[in-house]
Amino acid sequence: MDPRLEAELDAHAGSDEELVERLFRLVLRRPPDDEARERALRKLAEGTLSRATLLYELAASPEHARVRELDDAVALGLGARARGERIRWLQAPATDERVVEVPWVLSRLVPSGRVLEVGYAFAEPAYLAGLLRSGVELVGVDLATRDVDGMETVRADVRALPLGDDSVDQALLVSTLEHVGADNAVYGIAAAEGTDGEPRLAALRELGRVLRPGGSLLVTVPLGEPKDYGWFRQEDERGWMRLFARAGLFVHELELYELTPEGWRASPDLDTAGVRYGDRGPAASAVLCAELLPGRTRRLLSAGGLRTVARRRARRAYRRARRRL
Ligand SMILES: C[S@@+](CC[C@H](N)C(=O)[O-])C[C@H]1O[C@@H](n2cnc3c(N)ncnc32)[C@H](O)[C@@H]1O
Numbered sequence: 001m002d003p004r005l006e007a008e009l010d011a012h013a014g015s016d017e018e019l020v021e022r023l024f025r026l027v028l029r030r031p032p033d034d035e036a037r038e039r040a041l042r043k044l045a046e047g048t049l050s051r052a053t054l055l056y057e058l059a060a061s062p063e064h065a066r067v068r069e070l071d072d073a074v075a076l077g078l079g080a081r082a083r084g085e086r087i088r089w090l091q092a093p094a095t096d097e098r099v100v101e102v103p104w105v106l107s108r109l110v111p112s113g114r115v116l117e118v119g120y121a122f123a124e125p126a127y128l129a130g131l132l133r134s135g136v137e138l139v140g141v142d143l144a145t146r147d148v149d150g151m152e153t154v155r156a157d158v159r160a161l162p163l164g165d166d167s168v169d170q171a172l173l174v175s176t177l178e179h180v181g182a183d184n185a186v187y188g189i190a191a192a193e194g195t196d197g198e199p200r201l202a203a204l205r206e207l208g209r210v211l212r213p214g215g216s217l218l219v220t221v222p223l224g225e226p227k228d229y230g231w232f233r234q235e236d237e238r239g240w241m242r243l244f245a246r247a248g249l250f251v252h253e254l255e256l257y258e259l260t261p262e263g264w265r266a267s268p269d270l271d272t273a274g275v276r277y278g279d280r281g282p283a284a285s286a287v288l289c290a291e292l293l294p295g296r297t298r299r300l301l302s303a304g305g306l307r308t309v310a311r312r313r314a315r316r317a318y319r320r321a322r323r324r325l
Contacts (some may be wrong), residue, residue, distance in 0.1 A: 011051060016044045019051060027058040029067050029125065066095070067126070073099045074130035077106025081134070088255060092264040096283040100257050100264045101174050101220040102127050104289045108218055108253075109134055113169030116210070118158050118203075119176030121146040122187060127174070139168070143189045159202040166212040173219045175284075177203060178232040186231050200233070204247035208294040217249065217292040222284035223256060224275035236272040240288055249292035258286040 014022075020040045024032040032040070043049035058064060073092070080087050080103070087107040092099040102124070109115065113136060120128065120140030128148055131138055138151040145155050156162055158180060179187075181199020207217055222234045235243070237256065244251055258267040259280040267286070275285050 016041055020044075020054070023055055023058055027055065027067070028061070028063050069093055069095055069099050070102065070124055070126035073102040074106060074126050077103035077109075078130055078134065080107035081109055081111075086253070089266045090257070090264065094259060094261070094263040094281060096281065097175065097220070097222070097257075097259075097264070097287045098124055098127070100287055101289065102130070104255070105172055105174055105218045105220065106130055106134070108216075108291060109172075110136060110170045110216075112136060114139065114167065116141060116161075116163075116168045116171040116207075117151075118142070118171060118173045118207070119179070120148070120151070120153070123174065136170075139163075143184060144187050159199065159206050161206055161210055163210045165209055166215075168210045169212060169215050171207045171211060171215075171217045173207075173217070173221075175220055175222070177219055178221050178234060182228075182232050183230050198243075198246075201243055201246055204243065204249060204292075208248055211294050213295060215294065216252070217294070218290075219244075219292060220287055220289045222277055223258075223270070223286040223288040224272050224277060224284070227276070229277060234277055234284075237270070237288060240290075244290065244292055249294055251290055252293045253291040255289045256286065257289065259284070 020032055020037055024030060024036070040049065040054055044051070044054070069092075076090075077087065085107060087103050090100055090103060092103075106127075109131070115131070115136045115138055117123070117128075117131060117138060117140045119142055121142035121144035128151070132148075132150045140146075140148060140151050140153045141156055141158060141161065142153075143155065143157060145153065147153065154162060158176075177200050180203045204217075211217060221240060222232070223237065223240070224234050226235050226239050227233070241251065256267050256270045257264050258270050258275070264287075270286055272286065277284055279285050
């Protein structure tokens with residue numbers, strides 16, 4: 001048969017029920033809700049909606065725009081990782097911070113090994129699908145539960161992980177650190193015990209314990225004027241950096257982004273005074289993305305580390321003095 005005719009007949013094959021189910025899953029990445037299914041089936045049956053127009057309506061909907069934003073973010077991150085590139089100076093559309101955090105993190109995902117995703121239970125399905133496609137061995141940790149095929153899931157507090165020392169190659173915290181020890185009722189979690197002290201510091205130290213030497217921690221957090229919002233706590237750059245340093249984590253890489261009227265843009269000199277969560281868009285107004293390495297600061301503070309730094313400084317001073325002669 002003529003291939004074009006064959007394709008046209010294919011588009012009309014199967015029942016309307018099958019078509020509606022297939023199109024919703026393909027375009028909106030979810031099954032149709034009862035109301036939408038009933039409406040589409042009724043209109044298809046009475047001839048006031050064609051199969052092509054149903055596809056168009058779904059693809060033109062604001063819901064599909066969000067699907068595209070996240071799909072673009074995942075594709076960008078995994079594509080960069082496949083080329084061995086770390087995404088920097090990213091530009092992303094003016095929506096919530098996931099469109100920056102997701103590609104930033106995915107492009108730095110280790111090529112293989114055991115990866116701990118902290119706070120996976122409410123992660124965007126597109127991000128989880130991207131992680132699952134990446135080929136790493138995934139362990140999800142959260143106070144909440146969610147079954148994810150292909151991912152080992154552990155219900156635990158990130159401050160007390162049921163994992164051995166040096167047992168993880170990389171840990172990911174996408175918009176999660178700021179929630180540790182906060183009021184997590186929004187995630188259906190009763191007030192956690194032991195929220196006194198500095199819960200986020202305890203979380204970072206625990207992650208430092210389970211990370212193997214040479215492993216890394218990818219962290220993305222809301223950035224702005226320091227403020228306790230109840231369900232999370234935002235810090236300015238100094239506040240986050242102080243927390244990383246106190247946890248003994250070396251900042252290997254750091255990028256700051258802010259939401260501008262043109263979309264998300266890198267903003268290395270961002271002044272966070274007056275930058276408040278929710279002021280510029282649906283969620284964070286700025287975000288800090290960092291790769292942290294455990295152990296490096298400790299090595300620096302050891303006698304050997306201090307000697308190395310002193311020698312380097314002496315060499316530089318000697319070179320400067322010679323230039324002056
Ligand atoms: C904003 S959501 C995380 C978003 C998600 N990572 C993403 O990629 O979109 C915060 C998550 O942190 C989890 N959480 C909060 N405190 C925790 C703790 N102490 N230990 C483990 N998970 C925690 C919550 O249950 C929730 O799933």
